[in-house]
Amino acid sequence: MNGKLVHQLMFKLHGHCSNNQAEQIGILKTLEKLEELQEEKDNDKRAALYTDSKITLAVLQNKFKRNRLLELIRNRLITLGHLKWIVHFGWFKGQAGIEGNELVDRLAKGAAVEDGPVVYDKIPKEVFVTREKDHGLQMWEQQWMDMRKRAVTKAFSRQGERG
Numbered sequence: 504m505n506g507k508l509v510h511q512l513m514f515k516l517h518g519h520c521s522n523n524q525a526e527q528i529g530i531l532k533t534l535e536k537l538e539e540l541q542e543e544k545d546n547d548k549r550a551a552l553y554t555d556s557k558i559t560l561a562v563l564q565n566k567f568k569r570n571r572l573l574e575l576i577r578n579r580l581i582t583l584g585h586l587k588w589i590v591h592f593g594w595f596k597g598q599a600g601i602e603g604n605e606l607v608d609r610l611a612k613g614a615a616v617e618d619g620p621v622v623y624d625k626i627p628k629e630v631f632v633t634r635e636k637d638h639g640l641q642m643w644e645q646q647w648m649d650m651r652k653r654a655v656t657k658a659f660s661r662q663g664e665r666g
Contacts, residue, residue, distance in 0.1 A: 510536055513610045514622040521629065525611065526559040527572040528623050534579040534590070541586050548588045555597030563592070571625065 512532055516525055530552060537550055554560060562568040563576060583590060595601055 511606075511610065512536060513617075515617060515619050516623045517626075519626050520623060523556070523558055523562075524572060524623065524625070526554055526556040527576060529607070530554070530559070530563075531572060531576050531579060532622075534576065534583060537583055537588060537590070538579070538586070541588075548586070549591075550588065551591045551593060553593045553595050555595060557594055560592055560594055 514528060514532055516528060520528075533550075533552055541548075562573060580590060
């Protein structure tokens with residue numbers, strides 16, 4: 504508030520969570536904190552949330568993009584709107600030495616290595632797609648190698664029959 508750190512939050516995610524999920528969890532947890540602040544008297548009900556993720560801002564604005572986290576964020580924004588909160592989203596360049604962003608990066612790295620409860624462990628769809636592609640490639644390679652071994656064995660045994 505007015506350039507002063509008011510609240511600092513840190514949450515551990517499962518190792519397979521994507522960067523996009525991490526950004527979305529950060530936004531969701533911040534919005535949840537705003538709702539808690541609702542109870543404090545004389546609270547200015549304006550908040551600015553900044554991210555270095557253009558993707559996260561784009562999917563939040565695109566109503567056709569749907570996933571569990573996006574819907575939770577959108578519903579939280581509706582609730583905050585009913586409570587007279589004004590929430591502004593903004594973007595800034597990451598890795599540019601911006602104090603708040605550097606703090607967030609340190610907190611995220613700290614949460615990743617710290618023991619503690621995992622607050623989000625949903626596997627992104629891309630992980631499943633990549634796993635299936637990798638598995639399919641491994642199966643194809645194995646079949647290819649098996650086929651080549653059979654062809655070599657067959658050719659070798661034919662040579663033995665002739666000799």
